[in-house]
Amino acid sequence: MSDDKLVGIVLVSHSAEVAASVADLAKGLAGGVSVPVAPAGGTEGGGLGTSAELIAAAAVSVDRGAGVAVLTDLGSAVLTVKALLAEGDELPDGARLVDAPFVEGAVAAVVTAATGADLDAVVAAAAEAYTYRKV
Amino acid sequence: MLDAEFFRRWMAATAASVDREAERLTALDSPIGDADHGSNLQRGFKAVTAALEKDAPDTPGAVLALAGRTLISTVGGASGPLYGTLLRSTGKALGDAAEVGEAQFAEALRAGVDKVMALGGAAPGDKTMIDALVPAVDALGEGFGAARAAAEEGAVATTPLQARKGRASYLGERSIGHQDPGATSSALLVAGLEEAAGE
DSSP states (O other): OOOGGEEEEEESSSSSSHHHHHHHHHHTTTOOOOEEEEEEOOTTSSSBBBBBBHHHHHHHHHHHHSSSSEOOTTHHHHHHHHHHHHHHSSSTTEEOOOOOOOHHHHHHHHHHHHHHHHHHHHHHHHHHHHHHGOO | EEEEHHHHHHHHHHHHHHHHHHHHHHHHHHHHHHHHHHHHHHHHHHHHHHHHHHHHOOSSSHHHHHHHHHHHHHHOTTTHHHHHHHHHHHHHHTTTTTEHHHHHHHHHHHHHHHHHHHHOOOOOOSSSSSHHHHHHHHHHHGGGHHHHHHHHHHHHHHTTTTOOSSSSGGGHHHTTTTTTTTHHHHHHHHHHHHHHTTO
């Protein structure tokens, strides 16, 4: 896979600040490769919540044709992405909800995407972050 | 037979009752949720009303699909994708017929409720909107009035339950003793059917 077709990553959180900060953190650990990462945090009005419009716009903005991995925090973020995927035409082809912890999964996804790995590998790396025990 | 006009009246009746009961829904959501259920649904159904006026869909399926899509994109909380999926899936199951029978609608609504259960992973007894919707669908064969009564009963019956889904589930036993806001708003949605039918 060529470098100009990296997997895109969307980070959906109830909080705009959390989504943006985790995006910065993951990009900062990506080793100098510019991975397409977009935060979709909070509501359009700037409050806590989930915005389908922000998620769809973020997914389009990171879509390079190699698929888009969508990571979420909880509750309505998960349900909104699932509902958008069920809709069929709201998210780019090849967009996938990843079952992963938000911060660790985002770092794993972005670092893996930076290597030029395909969507399956990015999704697997993010999901594997669940198995990393801290104690 | 139920035509597109019936389904528009259903959405209008629900928008009106959600508007009327918004404070109560938010008050129910305060002890066990994040105190936004009423205002979220109010915003969502206001947008549904506007979308239906603007696009004027002319089949039952199209009315519900548009309403569902609008809720998903405007609510901002979990009730958006859940109610959105309910209406959109019900609309999809109705196809593009200009009119549908009550039995066909009951079957479509059951398909919609099944999709909601699949989306949120909730089962009856988890203290969610499912506890009002499943009894309502079961009673729909006996008419809209019976469905309304069953949904209201189901909503009240969530009070002694312990929440097993969503934010309220983090509260464990402390969620007991509060009526579930989602089941309460689901009862409003079901009551809207009776109103739309003019019964």
